[in-house]
Amino acid sequence: MGRKLIIAVGLAGVVGALGDSFITYSEYATQLYLDPHGVSCAKCHGLYGEGKVLERYAVLKKGKNGEVKVVWKEVKAPNIQYVPLSKLKKKLYNPGTYSYMPSYRILSDTEIYALYYYLNQIAPEKWKKLKARLFNPSQIGR
Numbered sequence: 222m223g224r225k226l227i228i229a230v231g232l233a234g235v236v237g238a239l240g241d242s243f244i245t246y247s248e249y250a251t252q253l254y255l256d257p258h259g260v261s262c263a264k265c266h267g268l269y270g271e272g273k274v275l276e277r278y279a280v281l282k283k284g285k286n287g288e289v290k291v292v293w294k295e296v297k298a299p300n301i302q303y304v305p306l307s308k309l310k311k312k313l314y315n316p317g318t319y320s321y322m323p324s325y326r327i328l329s330d331t332e333i334y335a336l337y338y339y340l341n342q343i344a345p346e347k348w349k350k351l352k353a354r355l356f357n358p359s360q361i362g363r
Contacts, residue, residue, distance in 0.1 A: 246335070246338070247338075247339075247342075247343055249335055250335040250336065250338045250339040250343060251339055251343060253332055253335050253336055253339070254270075254336055254339045254340070254344070258325070258327050258328070260323060260325075262301075262336070265298035265321070265322070266298045266299070266300075266301050267298075267300075268344075268347075269302070269344040269345070269347050269348035269351070270300065270301045270302045270339075270340045270344045270345075270348075271300050271302065271344075271348050272297060272298055272299050272300035272301070273297065273298050274295050274296070274297050275295075275296045275297060275298055275321060276295070276296040277293055277294070277295050277296075278293070278294055278296075279291045279292070279293055279294075280292050280293075280294055296321070298321070298322075301340055302340055302341070302344055302345045302348065303340070303341055303345065304337075304340060304341075306333075306334075306337050309333065309336065309337055309340070310333055313325040313326075313328055313333060313336075314326050
C-alpha cells in the first residue's frame with residue numbers, strides 16, 4: 222500500500238508538471254528512458270529494459286591435460302523491468318564502484334518516477350509483444 226501511495230504522489234507530480242502538455246505521460250516516460258539527459262538507458266539495458274550484452278571477451282583456460290582453450294565471457298547489463306522503486310533510485314544515484322553504469326544524480330524524483338513507470342508498465346508489454354512476433358513458431362518457414 223505504501224509503495225502505491227508513493228508512486229501515485231510521484232505520478233501526480235509529473236502530471237502536474239506536464240500540465241496541458243502536448244505529450245502523454247507514457248510518451249514522456251518513454252522519451253526519458255531513451256534519452257535521460259543525453260545518456261540512453263536503452264543503450265545498455267535494451268529498448269524495453271530486457272537487459273543486453275555489453276561486451277564479450279576471451280579468457281585462456283588450461284584444461285586438465287594441460288591444453289589451453291579459449292573461453293568466451295560476457296559483461297551484461299541486467300534486465301531492469303519490474304525493478305523496485307527503491308532499488309532503481311539507489312542504482313541511479315550510486316551505481317557502485319565496479320559498475321559500468323554512470324551515476325544519474327541529475328535526475329529529479331519526478332523523472333525517476335517516470336522511468337519507474339516506463340519499466341513497470343510500458344516496457345514489459347511492448348517486450349512481450351515483440352517476443353511474440355519474433356519467436357512465434359507458426360511463423361517459421363513462411
